[in-house]
Amino acid sequence: MATMGSLAFVTDHTTIESPVLLKNRRRLKIPLFAYYRPRKSLLDTAFVCCNTKIVGSRRGWRVKATGEKGSGGDASGDTDEALQVVIEKSKKLLAKQRDLLQQIAERREIIASINNTKINSEKDEISSEEEGESFLELDSNLPNDIYTRENPSTSKSYDIHTSKSGFKSPPKTYLDEDFKNKTQSTNSERATTYELPPFVSDISTTYKELEDTNESPLHHVEDVPDVPIGDDLKSPPLAGPNVMNIILVAAECAPWSKTGGLGDVAGALPKALAKRGHRVMVVAPRYGNYAELHDTGIRKRYMVNGQDMEVHYFQTYIDGVDFVFIENSMFQNLGSNIYSGNRTDILRRMVLFCKAAIEVPWHVPCGGICYGDGNLVFIANDWHTALLPVYLKAYYHEHGLMQYARSVLVIHNIAHQGRGPVDDFSYTDLPPQYLNLFKMYDPIGGEHFNIFAAGLKSAYRIITVSHGYAWELKTTEGGQGLHNIINEHDWKLTGIVNGIDKTEWNPESDIHLTSDNYTNYSLQTLHTHKPQCKAALQHELGLPIRADIPVIAFIGRLDNQKGVDLIGEAIPWMMDQDVQVVMLGTGRPELENMLRGMEARYRDRVRGWVGFSVKMAHRITAGADVLLMPSRFEPCGLNQLYAMSYGTVPVVHGVGGLKDTVEPFDPYRETGLGWVFERAETGRLIEAVGNCLLTYREYKESWVGIQRRGMMKDLSWENAACQYEEVLVAAKYQW
Numbered sequence: 001m002a003t004m005g006s007l008a009f010v011t012d013h014t015t016i017e018s019p020v021l022l023k024n025r026r027r028l029k030i031p032l033f034a035y036y037r038p039r040k041s042l043l044d045t046a047f048v049c050c051n052t053k054i055v056g057s058r059r060g061w062r063v064k065a066t067g068e069k070g071s072g073g074d075a076s077g078d079t080d081e082a083l084q085v086v087i088e089k090s091k092k093l094l095a096k097q098r099d100l101l102q103q104i105a106e107r108r109e110i111i112a113s114i115n116n117t118k119i120n121s122e123k124d125e126i127s128s129e130e131e132g133e134s135f136l137e138l139d140s141n142l143p144n145d146i147y148t149r150e151n152p153s154t155s156k157s158y159d160i161h162t163s164k165s166g167f168k169s170p171p172k173t174y175l176d177e178d179f180k181n182k183t184q185s186t187n188s189e190r191a192t193t194y195e196l197p198p199f200v201s202d203i204s205t206t207y208k209e210l211e212d213t214n215e216s217p218l219h220h221v222e223d224v225p226d227v228p229i230g231d232d233l234k235s236p237p238l239a240g241p242n243v244m245n246i247i248l249v250a251a252e253c254a255p256w257s258k259t260g261g262l263g264d265v266a267g268a269l270p271k272a273l274a275k276r277g278h279r280v281m282v283v284a285p286r287y288g289n290y291a292e293l294h295d296t297g298i299r300k301r302y303m304v305n306g307q308d309m310e311v312h313y314f315q316t317y318i319d320g321v322d323f324v325f326i327e328n329s330m331f332q333n334l335g336s337n338i339y340s341g342n343r344t345d346i347l348r349r350m351v352l353f354c355k356a357a358i359e360v361p362w363h364v365p366c367g368g369i370c371y372g373d374g375n376l377v378f379i380a381n382d383w384h385t386a387l388l389p390v391y392l393k394a395y396y397h398e399h400g401l402m403q404y405a406r407s408v409l410v411i412h413n414i415a416h417q418g419r420g421p422v423d424d425f426s427y428t429d430l431p432p433q434y435l436n437l438f439k440m441y442d443p444i445g446g447e448h449f450n451i452f453a454a455g456l457k458s459a460y461r462i463i464t465v466s467h468g469y470a471w472e473l474k475t476t477e478g479g480q481g482l483h484n485i486i487n488e489h490d491w492k493l494t495g496i497v498n499g500i501d502k503t504e505w506n507p508e509s510d511i512h513l514t515s516d517n518y519t520n521y522s523l524q525t526l527h528t529h530k531p532q533c534k535a536a537l538q539h540e541l542g543l544p545i546r547a548d549i550p551v552i553a554f555i556g557r558l559d560n561q562k563g564v565d566l567i568g569e570a571i572p573w574m575m576d577q578d579v580q581v582v583m584l585g586t587g588r589p590e591l592e593n594m595l596r597g598m599e600a601r602y603r604d605r606v607r608g609w610v611g612f613s614v615k616m617a618h619r620i621t622a623g624a625d626v627l628l629m630p631s632r633f634e635p636c637g638l639n640q641l642y643a644m645s646y647g648t649v650p651v652v653h654g655v656g657g658l659k660d661t662v663e664p665f666d667p668y669r670e671t672g673l674g675w676v677f678e679r680a681e682t683g684r685l686i687e688a689v690g691n692c693l694l695t696y697r698e699y700k701e702s703w704v705g706i707q708r709r710g711m712m713k714d715l716s717w718e719n720a721a722c723q724y725e726e727v728l729v730a731a732k733y734q735w
């Protein structure tokens with residue numbers, strides 16, 4: 001084996017010594033490099049440093065050629081040259097190694113200082129409790145290396161490298177103006193004697209209430225006497241140094257509450273963010289008695305329109321995400337109709353929800369430790385939670401509180417804006433100078449109050465759920481009255497296409513396909529098992545069981561947005577095409593009646609299921625051949641993504657996220673994922689469905705190609721989560 005080829009076999013003569021590393025390795029009985037796992041390439045380089053001795057000294061590292069040969073080595077004339085190359089590589093390696101050691105040292109220092117603070121903090125707690133005052137705030141310098149935890153409801157042990165020392169107990173005060181210029185670790189020292197603003201909840205009560213329930217918010221934390229660096233330190237997070245605390249706040253969250261795509265996103269995106277190493281929480285209202293939750297015992301009171309209201313916080317931990325639910329009688333008993341009630345009912349609910357959600361990182365210990373506000377980004381969603389960015393600024397930042405917390409607002413649908421008469425402003429309990437944020441004028445509504453407008457202006461960043469929709473939002477038609485604001489804030493707008501939750505929506509493991517003759521399927525079994533699902537669907541819906549007849553489906557809210565009326569107009573034409581049509585949806589009464597009418601008229605070929613059934617949505621997606629989405633606008637659209645991953649071919653109006661995600665089928669190049677028509681008109685829909693049916697019937701190979709490409713497309717949340725992270729980081733560093 002010649003020269004550099006010999007690199008493959010020598011590790012025997014490589015010694016990497018660092019006094020710190022070796023000492024710790026011996027003490028903790030861990031192998032070299034287990035402290036922090038560098039990338040594989042780095043390790044490879046480390047172990048191929050043949051004939052090289054790397055020696056750590058007080059002054060640093062040295063690389064020394066030993067001149068020894070590895071077993072089987074070959075002393076050719078190239079040795080010097082090879083040695084030089086190796087030395088250069090070793091130098092690079094050592095530089096990286098030094099960085100790692102530096103990180104270890106820093107981490108140790110942090111943890112040591114936390115342990116010290118813990119002692120001081122406990123002393124402070126005792127003294128402030130004596131004065132009848134306590135204040136919970138997470139030290140913003142707490143490390144974020146909480147890579148793994150167990151569900152607090154099932155276990156009380158946590159693999160975290162921090163302790164309850166993260167809490168400080170300054171008096172009921174808020175921080176002075178100088179705050180911005182100081183490091184967060186000095187915040188408590190700099191606390192002054194100002195009174196808390198009246199709208200901020202009485203933080204001092206948290207401990208007392210927990211004492212009443214004999215429960216400490218820290219009861220899950222095991223004391224960590226020694227710094228647990230070593231084997232139990234997991235691989236570094238994908239997010240690297242960007243790891244942060246993220247709290248997604250939404251009016252609905254699947255599987256507990258869902259009326260549409262917002263619920264899906266709130267249930268899935270956080271899991272993908274958590275996988276990247278962030279500490280992630282979802283906060284949603286508790287509309288029902290959800291089985292998985294436990295009562296944290298935390299109670300808080302907030303004023304809403306002059307009424308004092310108490311909220312209870314419930315919590316669970318699933319798939320790496322903390323889910324916190326806020327309970328109040330206003331949320332309870334809404335059943336599945338979570339947006340029911342009149343305008344001011346909903347407004348009052350959302351005011352309370354946003355007020356209670358924003359303080360969750362202060363009050364609700366998840367896994368024993370509150371998130372704190374030091375390294376925190378809130379993700380608010382749609383108008384329901386668009387008050388959160390406003391409150392964050394008005395209630396907290398302006399009073400020196402939560403100075404490092406940021407908010408990002410996601411637009412899932414601009415059509416719903418939280419509009420009302422200007423007098424509605426009084427419900428927000430904001431100082432009068434904030435009215436201008438909400439005041440809007442348009443030719444239809446005249447002067448009015450608009451929550452989405454205020455949220456867009458106040459958020460540090462704005463995300464919407466596709467690139468196409470990001471563009472449309474800036475147009476008069478797409479922005480639905482908010483286009484000027486969106487244009488003004490264009491610099492903070494990013495389009496990120498939604499993903500799909502592969503644990504929920506995966507034909508290989510879909511739990512709704514395991515009974516009633518449905519079956520799971522994959523690319524390999526597409527040709528046999530998907531037809532079985534089709535037959536099961538036809539059977540379940542009482543339609544003739546025919547393999548050769550195309551089943552065309554629609555699933556969604558029955559709303560003007562979704563273009564369901566276009567399907568209604570196209571139905572007579574479709575009935576001449578020998579197809580079966582299956583529609584599932586709820587919404588506008590006239591459209592629900594349209595579904596019922598179509599079924600009554602074409603009983604042997606049409607099913608119009610009026611209702612909300614997650615199980616049927618899955619089964620239809622699996623059993624149908626074609627999915628129609630003639631939406632007039634569609635910010636992203638999830639059903640076409642689900643359809644493609646189930647080998648069901650979408651026919652969509654080329655708008656917003658539909659245009660971004662469904663590449664039109666090109667019969668010449670055999671590329672594309674479905675059919676895309678240019679205008680939301682019945683004629684265009686008919687033309688696209690006609691071409692689709694022709695391919696289905698006459699060009700079977702092309703059809704299977706479309707199905708397979710859809711199933712193979714990476715539609716997972718991982719990619720989107722990575723893009724979210726970039727936006728969250730941008731928000732975090734924005735003042």
Ligand SMILES: Nc1ncnc2c1ncn2[C@@H]1O[C@H](COP(=O)(O)OP(=O)(O)O[C@H]2O[C@H](CO)[C@@H](O)[C@H](O)[C@H]2O)[C@@H](O)[C@H]1O
Pocket residue numbers: 259260261262264265412413465498555556557584585586611612613614617634635636637638639657
């Ligand atoms: N009757 C029914 N029974 C069972 N399930 C039903 C149902 N009606 C709808 N669903 C389900 O609700 C979800 C709807 O998601 P969409 O993204 O298509 O629409 P929606 O307009 O609600 O969401 C908004 O937010 C999402 C998320 O960002 C954007 O994708 C979208 O463009 C935007 O309009 C899907 O999971 C669908 O299966």
